[in-house]
Amino acid sequence: MNIYKQNTDIFEFDRLKCLRTDYYHNNCSECIDICPENAFIFDRGKLKLDEKSCKNCGVCVGVCPSEALSVNFFDPNGYIVSLNDSEVFLSCKKDTPCLSIFSTQNFITLALRKDKVSCDLSHCENCELNKENKIYESIKNRIDEANRFLKESKCDKKIEIKKISQDLGRRALFKKMFNNVKELSGEGIDIKSLSNVRNRIPIKNILLKNSIKKEIESINNSRISTNYSFLSNKKIDFDLCNNCSDCVKFCPTDALFYSNDSTTIWFQAGKCISCGICNNICEPKAIDNEENIDLIEYAFDRGKKLVEHKLEICSECKTPFAYKGGELICDRCKNFVNDFGDIFQLASDME
Incomplete structure (x- = not known):
């Protein structure tokens, strides 16, 4: 039995992929906010699944930034790469579950790869899952975010929202498991390597980057804002950074990493999932977010140097420390002297 995974017959919660497990003070609450059955709870500071309350609906799958949530009957990533039609119509009454199973990245990937993508949200209004209209608003917000991304990148693509009143009849949803390992391997995705705790780049992000690469000629503006839930570009203030390494240690996807001699911190935007852990954990607040990002650098996982230190x-x-001039004394020792120097001076005077 895997103590880090909670399962119902259909639904799985992998705690090792959850951001709340990576960093205790992380405040991600996407699954909690959208769950219509309040099936996610905190027990002794840890996020857990109330298996009795979970209805296996999968509406939380698309909002999880780290793909810690899944259902065994439908994989949105596998479904996307298995589609052969040039035009795609997504409906919970056709061959997918609730459209909340798709992330913003999934919607963008579909739009980039297909001639036309339409989504049917007409059934949300009377759906028992759509309490207080939260599911509908969440799906629509993701589609709107995807369209904003497509518009800003000046890509001639758009996802349409349509209303179809009749029940279309499910064609193949429960006849086929959409895991599609073969198709995903064709995308350069090694499922086994992605199960490694320190190599947890979500598949939806990899598919998005592959889609940008394939459609790079149709993207007329590669320099866009980082005002998206899944995009982030970092910078580090040299004067504030003390090279403590906390940001690198706690980065769940190794988007932040050191040079071999531990003097330089590098960043790959293509590996970042915009979780904000590095910003929160940085005690001197040396890490901040850039307002823009280059989609070519993002898609091709190009690294950039954030800060370089001289160690003395x-x-x-x-012990080695990041030297910025002046006395050859680290901040820890300097602070210790400032805080307790009078005590040692008093002890010396009493001798």
């Missing part, structure tokens, strides 16, 4: 040996504790 502290004269007090004899």
Whole structure:
């Protein structure tokens, strides 16, 4: 039994992929906010699934930034790469579950790969899952975000929202498991490697990057804003950074990483899932977000140097530290002297 996974017969919650497990102070609450049955709870500070309350609806799958949630009867990523039609019509009354199973990245990927993408949201109004209209608003917000991305990148694509009143009849949803390992391997995705705790780039992000690569000629503006839920571009203030390495250690996807000599911190926007852990954990607040990002650098996983330090040996504790001029003493020792120097001076005077 895997103690890090909670399962119903259909639904799975992988705690090792959850951002709340990565960093205790992370405040991601996407699954909690959207769940119509309040099936996610906190028990002794840990996010857990109330298996008795879970209805296996899958509406939370599309909002999870790290793909910690899944259902065994439908994989949105596998479904996307298996589609052969040039025009796609998504409906919960056709061959998919609730459209909330798709993320913003999924919607953009579909739009980039297909000639036409339409979504049927007409059944949300009378759906028992759509309490307080939260599911409908969440799906629509994701589609709107996808369209905003397509518009800003000046790509001649758009996802349409249509209303179809009749029941279309499900064609193949429960006849086929949409895991599609073969199709995903064709995208350069190794499922086994992605199960590694330190290599957790969501498949939806990889598919999006592949789609941008394939459609790069149709993207007329590669420099766009980072005002999206899944995009982030980082910068580090040299004067504030003390090279403590916390941002690198806690990055769940290794988007932040060190050079071999631990003097330089690099960043790959294509691996970042915009979780904000690095910003929150940085005690001197040296990390901040850039307002823009280059989609070519993002799609091709190009790294950029954020900060480079010169290491010297502290004269007090004899450990390497990021030297910025002046005395050869690290911040820890300097703060210790400032905080407790009077005590040592008092002890010296009493001898």
